[in-house]
Each structure stands twice: as structure tokens, then as C-alpha cells.
Amino acid sequence: MMTFDIKDLYVNILIKETLAITKTLLSQYNNEHITKKIITILEIILQQNYFSFQDNIYQPEKGISTGSPIYNTIAEIFLQYLGNIHLKQLLDTATIVLYTRYINNILIMYNNKHTNPETIHNHMNKIHSNLQFITTHEHNKSMFL
Numbered sequence: 001m002m003t004f005d006i007k008d009l010y011v012n013i014l015i016k017e018t019l020a021i022t023k024t025l026l027s028q029y030n031n032e033h034i035t036k037k038i039i040t041i042l043e044i045i046l047q048q049n050y051f052s053f054q055d056n057i058y059q060p061e062k063g064i065s066t067g068s069p070i071y072n073t074i075a076e077i078f079l080q081y082l083g084n085i086h087l088k089q090l091l092d093t094a095t096i097v098l099y100t101r102y103i104n105n106i107l108i109m110y111n112n113k114h115t116n117p118e119t120i121h122n123h124m125n126k127i128h129s130n131l132q133f134i135t136t137h138e139h140n141k142s143m144f145l
Contacts (some may be wrong), residue, residue, distance in 0.1 A: 001138040004124060006079075006104035011063035012073055012130040013078050015046050020080045045070055062130075075103060083114055086127045096120070106133075 006012075019039060026035040050057055051065040063073045079101065090096040098109035110120055117137050124133040 001109045002109070002120065003136045004106040004108070004121075004133040005136075007132040007134055008108075009075060009104040009131070010065070011060065012132075013063050013075060014130060015049070015062065015064065015074075018074055019043060022053045022077055025081070026055065033058070042047070046074070079104075082127050082131075086123075090115075090123070 012029050019042060022042060023035060023050075026038055030038070035066055046064065049065055049068065051060050051067070052058070083099070083101065087096065087099055091099060093114070094111055095114045096108055096110050098107070100107050108120060110117075117135070121133065121135050124135075127133075
């Protein structure tokens with residue numbers, strides 16, 4: 001068993017990539033007109049991506065500001081898509097027995113006859129070039145978080 005935390009998740013989510021993912025997912029269930037309207041509204045919202053620090057206002061070049069009302073939804077779209085693409089095969093082959101995630105905290109139980117913690121960690125860090133996964137391993141049948 002091992003856990004992962006995604007380092008600096010929100011500032012490392014690529015907005016354009018997430019918009020493309022969202023458009024693809026929406027297109028599966030909506031007509032082109034509705035999909036285009038939703039994406040246009042989402043682009044407008046995400047362009048209003050400002051934060052203040054020490055009396056200065058900034059607009060980050062990438063990522064979304066923590067505290068934005070939409071940041072959890074955008075993170076969820078991005079991470080669910082990546083999980084479906086990159087972890088489905090490991091789940092289907094029973095290399096990973098359990099994968100569960102709450103925002104940027106991940107719990108994985110793996111079959112130690114098929115893999116090891118280092119292999120899983122390496123696989124996780126190859127999922128996306130912007131994401132870095134920090135791991136905690138099981139020790140004496142317990143997790144230290």
C-alpha cells in the first residue's frame with residue numbers, strides 16, 4: 001500500500017489542455033452548439049484567473065489560483081481524465097488492486113507479485129510532465145502521512 005500527494009497541483013494544471021479535455025468529454029453527450037457555449041463560458045471564467053499577494057495582483061501564466069470557486073472542478077476534470085488514460089490498464093491487469101483519490105491525495109494498493117513501489121512511483125511521475133507525485137510507503141502495516 002502507498003499514498004501519493006500531487007505537489008502544487010493547482011498551479012500545474014494546464015488550462016488549455018483542460019479545456020480541450022472538457023470539450024472532448026462534453027462532445028460525447030451534447031451537440032456541438034451546447035458544447036461550444038459551455039467551453040466559451042468556461043474560457044471566460046478561467047481568463048479571470050487572478051490572485052493578490054502583498055498588495056499586488058497577478059495573473060499566472062499557467063494553472064489556476066487556489067481559492068477560485070471553480071478550481072476543484074477543473075482539477076477533477078484534469079485528474080479523472082489522466083487517471084482513466086494512464087491507470088486503467090494497471091487496474092485491469094490487477095497490478096494495482098485499489099486506486100482511490102480525493103482531490104490530490106491518492107491511495108494505491110498494489111499486487112507485490114506484479115510490481116513494486118518504485119515501479120508504481122516511476123509510472124505515476126510519467127503521467128504528466130507538469131505533475132510530480134510525492135509518495136509515502138507502508139511501513140509495518142501502517143501509513144505515516
